[in-house]
Amino acid sequence: MVFGKHVRFYRLQRGWTQKNLAEQMEVSESYISKVECGRLHFGDYPSESFICKLAEKLMVDKDELLMLAGKVPLSIRERMQDHPALFRKLGAADDATLVSIEAFLSRGK
Template sequence: MGNRMMLTFGQKIRELRKAKALGQRAVAAEVGINFTYLSKIENDKVDFAAFPSEETIRRLAKVLDADVDQLLLMAEKIPDRIRRRVLERPEAFRLIAELDDKSLDRLVETIRVS
């Protein structure tokens, strides 16, 4: 993203919806949620208890042609595939979590190259 301001989850949903030139009602109908709820999501007006479920986020990603992992992470939900791996190999992820950004960047480059 560079130095572009980090979008909130709601802002990202609105941006994706507008990029596809879809109205809130159309998206909400396809996702199976109320359009007033979608409006609240887009305006970051949903509290933790009412926050969209992983399933709703997956449906939003599908309707909006978005990267589901990116949306889940923006919503501070860890995608299942990643969560499972962390639980299988906690020691590896503990080491990764302790790396500073520079070391982590080097590790990522090494992994990409191999």
Template sequence: MQLGKRLRQLRNAQGLTLRELADRVSVGFTYLCKIETNKLEHGHSPSNRLLESLAQELDASAEELILLADRVPPSLADKVHAHPEAFIALAQLDDQQLNRVLQLAGAAEFDDAKSLGGVCR
């Protein structure tokens, strides 16, 4: 799923207009519209701070929005830096193996993976 599509879903679920949400996070509504329609110019992606503000206003996961913006959330980056061997091993698993690992880790209800890029189906 793309960031813009997810933001629109979240905004509509909260019953907010683009202008209302833009006012709440202190950005121009045209900028927010460009994010939602994936029409931002190259190099003008939203900052982590804005994504965190949007997540807070939309009662959503900041980590999800940051991942959908093709970034690594700081909390995950810290874990990757602390345990690179674990993440290298995870990256080599196929979807079925990864699902088993998630189940063992207590993340059996990982349906949100689809919204995080469809890693685990």
């Protein structure tokens, strides 16, 4: 549901109706409604390529949208495979530690 709420938020930021977004995505308006309301059945959930196209149309970060949809972007999957111990530690870290790590990494940009 978090994914759908974000899709709706970004769509409204662009000033689009569900119909506008459906036309951009070449899907039905009812499908966009189901995405936004989290009413998709197992086989109907958006594919990674659909989510990337959606991010492009909504002008938002594709990796963020993928993660909101519960999908891990390829670049992150590869890093996880290369450094599994690091990601296990990140998964076990408390929020304060993660905030510190994020601040440290942000300084490097």
